[in-house]
Amino acid sequence: MDVEQNEELQLHGGKxxxxxxxxxxxxxxxxxGMLGGFGFITKTDIEGSALFxxxxxxxxxxxxxxxxxxxxxxxxxxxxxxxxxxxxxxxLVEQNPRFLQEARVLMQxxxxxxxxxxxxxLQDFTPDVAKYDVIWCQWVLGYLQNDDLVxxxxxxxxxxxxxxxxxxxxxVTTSSNIEVDTKDSSITRPLDNYRHIxxxxxxxxxxxxxxxxxxxxxxxxxMFALRPVRPVQSSRISEIDTSKTSNNELDFTx
Ligand SMILES: C[S@@+](CC[C@H](N)C(=O)[O-])C[C@H]1O[C@@H](n2cnc3c(N)ncnc32)[C@H](O)[C@@H]1O
Numbered sequence: 513m514d515v516e517q518n519e520e521l522q523l524h525g526g527k528x529x530x531x532x533x534x535x536x537x538x539x540x541x542x543x544x545g546m547l548g549g550f551g552f553i554t555k556t557d558i559e560g561s562a563l564f565x566x567x568x569x570x571x572x573x574x575x576x577x578x579x580x581x582x583x584x585x586x587x588x589x590x591x592x593x594x595x596x597x598x599x600x601x602x603x604l605v606e607q608n609p610r611f612l613q614e615a616r617v618l619m620q621x622x623x624x625x626x627x628x629x630x631x632x633x634l635q636d637f638t639p640d641v642a643k644y645d646v647i648w649c650q651w652v653l654g655y656l657q658n659d660d661l662v663x664x665x666x667x668x669x670x671x672x673x674x675x676x677x678x679x680x681x682x683x684v685t686t687s688s689n690i691e692v693d694t695k696d697s698s699i700t701r702p703l704d705n706y707r708h709i710x711x712x713x714x715x716x717x718x719x720x721x722x723x724x725x726x727x728x729x730x731x732x733x734x735m736f737a738l739r740p741v742r743p744v745q746s747s748r749i750s751e752i753d754t755s756k757t758s759n760n761e762l763d764f765t766x
Contacts, residue, residue: 529633531697532655533607541614546586546651553726557733558593560723561681564735565598565646568719573675575645579627581605581671583634584652588615595648596625603644605630605637607655635660639671642744647671650681654698658709665713669740678715678738681723682706683731700731716741 544551568574577599582591585604592615595602602625606612609631619626630637635656639647647668653661668678684703685691691700701709710717715738723733 528657528697529635529655533633535696536608536611541587541611543587543589546589550727550730554589554593556725557723558590560725561590561594561650561735562597564681564719564721564737565594565679568646568677568679568737569598571718575675575677576673577645579603579644579673580646580648581639581644583637583647583649584655585611585615587611588619590648590650591615591626592619592622595646596622599645600625601627603627603630605632605634607631607633634664637664638667641670642673644671645673645676647676647678648681649679651683653680653682654693654700655696662709662713665709665715669714670744672740672744674743677718680706680734680736680738682734684734686732703734706734706736710736710738714741715739 539545542551543554547553569577579601580591580595580599581603582588582595583605585591585606586608588604591602591604596619604612604615604626606615606629612629612631615629616623616626633655634649634652656664665678672678683700684706685700688702688704690702690705692698693700707717717736718739719735719737721735723735726733
């Protein structure tokens with residue numbers, strides 16, 4: 513992203529977030545709604561993610577399989593079909609409370625694995641320190657401005673257990689520029705922009721893979737597995753900006 517684009521995004525500040533919240537308020541709480549009318553790709557997507565996750569669990573120092581966090585979880589599509597099959601507890605964070613309400617209904621079948629539901633934007637969310645084995649962010653990071661994304665990643669760093677991984681699955685542009693979508697107030701970043709952000713937040717990418725078998729005409733979709741460059745010591749956690757609310761106070765029960 514060039515400086516001008518970045519400044520323009522920062523200038524719009526809160527409006528960037530309220531506009532996307534308004535957009536999502538009008539979207540039905542269905543798989544098709546979550547996937548912008550491409551609900552039929554959900555099986556391919558989940559299969560690709562499962563292959564990727566399996567490969568991470570076969571690493572020499574794999575993450576444990578106790579706690580996962582689904583970021584921008586929508587109606588729990590990924591939590592239900594993927595994360596609860598691997599992890600005994602799955603927490604969800606999602607800015608639209610109506611989607612979380614639907615997630616609770618859809619996930620009745622695996623409700624024993626459903627943990628805390630946080631009705632928050634990622635820009636305002638702080639994971640509990642050293643709680644998660646895997647933090648999964650998919651098709652949501654385009655709703656965060658660059659600075660908020662770096663700060664969110666830093667808070668995720670503190671939220672990971674030893675051997676924990678941050679997994680990203682996002683659209684990327686084919687050009688070297690970010691592309692802005694004013695309809696849902698989101699941006700799509702080029703690969704290099706993501707790599708730069710990972711590094712800035714203190715992560716190293718240990719595995720990167722493109723999702724195959726998606727229909728032509730869609731953005732390329734990439735999966736990344738990120739590890740903290742340095743293990744987070746509790747003494748350093750206080751340096752990370754965790755001022756964004758104590759989320760446990762916001763646990764959402766219906
Ligand atoms: C394209 S949908 C993807 C949902 C889910 N990750 C999936 O793949 O099924 C994007 C989701 O991100 C949520 N979202 C948008 N802005 C967000 C923000 N700032 N923080 C958290 N979630 C956000 C939307 O409400 C919506 O549920």
